[in-house]
Amino acid sequence: MVIANRRRTLSRSLVIVFVWGPPHASAQVCTQTENAQLDWNPADSESGETDPSFTIDLALSDPWYAVAANDLDAFTTNAGAVYVYLRQGGDQPVFHQLLVPMDSDRAHFMGLEMGMTADYIVAGAPADDDVCPNPEEESSCGAVYIFRRDDAATPGDPTDDVWVPQEKIFGVGLQPGDQFGSGVDIHGDWIVGSGPVQSCVTPGSGSAFVFHRDDHGTPNDPTDDSWPLHAELTSPGAFQNPVDRFGEKVAIWENRVVVGAPAKCGYGLDPTEDPGTAYVFRRDDPGTPADVSDDVWNLETTLIPITFNGHRLFGGSVDIEGDTIAVGMPGDSTFASFAGSVYVYRLNDRGTPADQTDDVWHLETRLSNGKAQDAIGVGVAISGDRVLGGAVDHKPGISRTGAGFAFRHAGGQWRREQRLLGSDLEGPGGDLGLRVALDGDRAVLSQHDPNPAWGLPQRAYVYHVDDDCNANCLPDADEIAGGAPDCNNNGVPDGCDADCQPNGVVDECEIAGGTVPDVNGNLVPDACEDCNGNGIVDSFDIAGGGSFDCNYNGVPAECETECNARGVCTSTGCVCNSNFTGPGCEMCAPSHYRYPLCVHCDAAVTCSGRGTCHYLTGLCVCVPEWTGPNCDVVPCVAHDDCNDQNACTQDVCTAPDCTNDPRMYGDVNDDGAADIFDIVCVLNGFAGDFSTCPFTAVDLIPCTPDGFVDIFDILAVLDAFAGTIQCCAVP
Incomplete structure (x- = not known):
């Protein structure tokens, strides 16, 4: 196990702090490099592999650090493992223990997602097949492994602590491909695990399952504890978007769960696309606080971005602590093209702290570095008054190495406090910040998937983030x-x-x-x-x-x-x-959508009774054979519905009555003749100029247009000019 000490460097630069609202144009930000690096040990692999996906996820509960390698061939191919480190003083964590699946006879990919407290580590294994209907032939139903810290009866000495396997838990009704364990988190006596059916090839909408620890009446003996299932949470929006990837990321804190549903893989520019969503569920006690078995999880609120400029992966990362929620939106282009942002929400109990039913989550700010292509928000973490956002595509110089940005709430406002860089990431492809973890002033960033040609191993970067309330690049303690x-x-x-x-x-x-x-x-x-x-x-x-x-x-x-x-x-x-x-x-009021615009949509009127209102955008989703903003337009057809012996051009008919005048075959400019002007139109279209004749008119071949204006269309109109028709049979 190689752990390198690194001398932290600080530099001062003048930058812009971007938050929701007017920017603080003269604020400074400190650039800080790591205190230590964490590397995996190739000797832990049975196969001698070189790419175990080390740092696929991170977890931190100071002084404990956990780094996953979900492809590690521990005992069997792709079993997965979790490296546990202990910080024993100063800033340097040291390797403590390697955690592997309790049943390493098959590929589990354990560690794709993790959660951690001072006493527990939970690691998702989305490829697990134990509960698949036919486990010998099917896989990826998923599981979550639970490890418990045993202090060896020396609570004041963590060096002899052992992380022991406690239980393997599953969702209910899991099927092959559900990938339960793709999202997981833990807080106190509660665990949430999710299976979003998250493959980018076959996306879907999954479920989040909540588990509660049962001490079986022996609170001082954790060895007999179990984690029974408490509730299943499903997507409120799946009925209209069955591929919303509900459960891509999850977070839990006390009586609330946040579930991300970023909608699909990759960015999109179509403003009608689902930009992503985050759902907040609240656990309600029916008046029996000593008995959680009858508690019910209800949807408290739906968080959506305030800008709908295409699919932007809102909800691809989430975290919650106390009265604060952070949601990443790495594709946000509000501040700069794909600069990304982190939405920060604050809970308002409306003066009735004992009554949760009137609680409201308000958008407090959006945090961004304001630099194009940063993609900040691909990973987020909250601790106290600090939010950490991963910016995997950040370019501190001329190369895309990635970074982490620490923001802090001080003096009544959010300030960008630190930029976290890797001291040895000078060339492109570092991908620093793909995963982030934060506990107080301790942070860790992943550098997960560099190009092997750049010679950078997968490793974790450890930081001691200095308190710098005024962002002047001087630690508060040193300033005082x-x-x-x-x-x-x-x-x-x-x-x-x-x-x-x-x-x-x-x-x-x-x-x-x-x-x-x-x-x-x-x-x-x-x-x-x-x-x-x-x-x-x-x-x-x-x-x-x-x-x-x-x-x-x-x-x-x-x-x-x-x-x-x-x-x-x-x-x-x-x-x-x-x-x-x-x-x-x-x-938004009923029949209104897209807060804060809250545009009106009544399916019977707005969508002409031929569609439904999209549950987020309020735009009409038309039934087949109808299109247009109000579902009142029949799409153009490429068949001879008008019976005008003109099957080689697209008739535009309005069913059930044809209102088009018959058009001569080859008459692409509709002037009543197939002549030199039609040839010019097709040649212009071939060159990309559709100012005279539209694309749909000059795309002649075959009878069902092929989507291209090419040599065959030119030949077809030449045939028509010569008085012959060879492109297709004319009735």
Whole structure:
């Protein structure tokens, strides 16, 4: 096992911070290289392979690191394995243990996806065949392996800990190709695993299965624990898009699961294509908090991008922690062509923390590096006030090496804090950032599939991300040690702490010094909490009924945009405009689609009764034989429906009555004769010029046009000019 220490380097450059809304044009970002590299050991392979897909996925729960090699020939071909490392001090993790499938007699591809806590590692094995109807001949039903950390009765010494196999779990009703385990995550006593039928050759819509740990009445003895199935989650949109790839990525935190459905493989530019979706499911307790067996998982909200400019892989990566959700959209071209972005959503409990039913997820920001082709968002991770986005196509210089970008929420705003690069990735194809993991200030990035010609092995890059709240490329601790003030001793320079006045003194320190009042004890000077200037602190103003607060953030409605600017705030809440609904007017009303546009679509009227409204875009999806925005156009046909003895040209007929005048064969410009002008039209079409005669007119051969304007079309119109017809039989 080779682990190389690397000297971290910092450089300062002037860049633009791109977030949703006006950019912070003068912000700086620090560039940081890795502290260590993690490599796989070729001796672990039975076959002597050179490409075990090391770093296909990563997981991190400091001080433990897990790196998967799902193609590793451990005991059998493509069994898969997980390398576990332990950071014992400083920044250098050391190899600790190799985890392999409990039943390594077949290919499992274990480790394609992983999840990790301090005590458990879960590893998906989408090629597993144990529950396939005919396991000797069928495969890829899938499974998830669970490994538990045994502290060897020395809880203060992790060096003798052993990760032991605990259980192998399955979804229900799995069939060959379901690939359960393609997505997996764990938090506390809950595991979510998914099978999106994610092959790009045969995509589909899968399921996510939720499991809960049962200690069997012996909470101090984990050896007899099991993980029974608790619920199955399915795609709400599969009825209209059966290939939405629901379950491509999953994330779980306490009582919520986020399921990504990026719709299909690769990018698309057709604005009618599904841009991808992320679904949030919430576990509801019917009043028996001590008994989770009767809890129900309900769809809480559907997250979709605010731009529909083609298929952009929204939902191809997801994460959740606490009140924050991150969704990657690597194909987003809002900031620059395929620059990518990470959507960050924040939970608003609307002032009723004990009642989840009125909770709302608001889009707080979109994070991007703003550079074309970066594809940021291909991987995402959240930890505390930091979001990490992988930008696999980033070019720090002239070569595409990839990178990771750490964003941090400080001083009331999101800032791009660090750019993470690989010190030895100088040529093209590094693919750094395809997978990312984050825990506090510890990060790890994968460099998964470089071109062998570049001589770069697959490896993981480990970082200690410095706290740099103001993005000036000086770690906060060093800045304070160098004399930057920190009046409240919270380890954050005063310039990043709240100073609402602003008068150069941190609010908390002003209040502690008794120089300003704080009647409600929220560490904000009263002078900053009277937005409407009526001499009453805002929270008291709202409590007394003098002002309304439909955002439930303690700010009177008259001082900010309430109801998402799509309704009116009243004493009873938001009264939404006709095409919006929801507690904060954050959703489209029935028969309205594509928030925030919320365009109206009524299948019976908008689609002429010949189609349905697409569940995301609201565009008409027409039944066969009808087309057009309103499903009121019959497609052009290449048959002699008009019976005008003109089968070699495309008649455009409106069923059931033909309204076209008969056209002479070869009369491509429809002037009543087959002449030199028709020959010129076809020659122009052959050259790519359809300004005089449309493509459908000059594509003559064969009788069912072949989609090309070529020499055969030229010969056909020459035949017509000469008075002969040879392209096809004329009735």
